[in-house]
Amino acid sequence: METKTRIRKQALAARKITPESVRKQADLDIMKKVTGHPLFEEAKDIYCYASYQTEVDTYGIIEYALSREKRVAVPRVTGDGTMEFHYIQSVSDLSPGYQGIPEPVKRDPADTPEGLVIMPGVAFDAEGHRVGYGKGFYDRYLSAHPNYRRIAVAFESQMFDEIPADAHDLCPEYILTECAVYAVDTNIKISDKDETDEKIRKQQTEK
Numbered sequence: 001m002e003t004k005t006r007i008r009k010q011a012l013a014a015r016k017i018t019p020e021s022v023r024k025q026a027d028l029d030i031m032k033k034v035t036g037h038p039l040f041e042e043a044k045d046i047y048c049y050a051s052y053q054t055e056v057d058t059y060g061i062i063e064y065a066l067s068r069e070k071r072v073a074v075p076r077v078t079g080d081g082t083m084e085f086h087y088i089q090s091v092s093d094l095s096p097g098y099q100g101i102p103e104p105v106k107r108d109p110a111d112t113p114e115g116l117v118i119m120p121g122v123a124f125d126a127e128g129h130r131v132g133y134g135k136g137f138y139d140r141y142l143s144a145h146p147n148y149r150r151i152a153v154a155f156e157s158q159m160f161d162e163i164p165a166d167a168h169d170l171c172p173e174y175i176l177t178e179c180a181v182y183a184v185d186t187n188i189k190i191s192d193k194d195e196t197d198e199k200i201r202k203q204q205t206e207k
């Protein structure tokens with residue numbers, strides 16, 4: 001079996017067998033990392049997927065962004081491999097569409113010069129290589145919007161040692177999981193444990 005296909009199967013299976021209570025806690029930890037991230041704080045327009053099934057839950061992120069007067073746009077599939085983003089005022093503007101995914105009901109196209117994309121994914125590696133559901137929606141969208149900043153969210157169980165790179169792949173700049181922040185350009189992993197160690201070191205030197 002082709003490697004990406006095998007990784008996709010394995011990552012989806014890992015996500016599906018994770019108990020809901022574990023996923024819910026991880027969702028909260030990831031949401032805190034996203035909403036505390038400088039790219040999120042700076043962004044006026046957030047291009048965020050609306051989660052379904054066992055994906056990292058984005059409803060908390062969307063609601064927080066709306067409460068902070070940010071504009072939130074959500075993807076809507078328009079054709080084979082293409083999608084558009086439309087603004088929503090509230091999560092009640094979403095209703096099941098393509099593959100049962102919540103999509104914006106009203107048309108209010110978002111196409112700002114700048115924005116922050118919160119990317120979904122099925123599997124990632126620390127270098128930012130990504131496997132999605134296999135239709136290339138995000139690769140196409142991001143190649144048409146090269147100025148947009150990019151944060152991916154994933155559970156640690158979706159992180160793989162190595163994912164084969166394709167020329168058309170568009171990598172996130174950061175991958176935020178419940179355990180770590182992966183800074184893709186620098187290839188640095190800052191795990192929560194490292195941050196705790198750093199805080200302890202600081203406290204000790206301040207004493």
Ligand SMILES: Nc1nc2c(c(=O)[nH]1)N(C=O)[C@@H](CNc1ccc(C(=O)N[C@@H](CCC(=O)O)C(=O)O)cc1)CN2
Pocket residue numbers: 012049050051052053055075076077083098099101120121132133134135136137138
């Ligand atoms: N929430 C969400 N919205 C999104 C994406 C995404 O990954 N997540 N997309 C990113 O590209 C686009 C939709 N792409 C998709 C492409 C294929 C399948 C799909 O085949 N789903 C199957 C199998 C999933 C599974 O096994 O878990 C299904 O729903 O039955 C779903 C979405 C746009 N909107």
Ligand SMILES: Nc1ncnc2c1ncn2[C@@H]1O[C@H](COP(=O)(O)OP(=O)(O)OP(=O)(O)O)[C@@H](O)[C@H]1O
Pocket residue numbers: 004081130131132133134135136137138139140143166168169
């Ligand atoms: N920028 C692009 N222009 C045209 N075709 C593309 C582009 N990017 C990807 N594709 C095509 O889309 C298909 C799926 O690509 P890939 O396997 O990378 O999807 P994926 O990243 O797993 O899925 P997704 O982006 O939907 O989550 C491939 O056939 C690929 O050739």
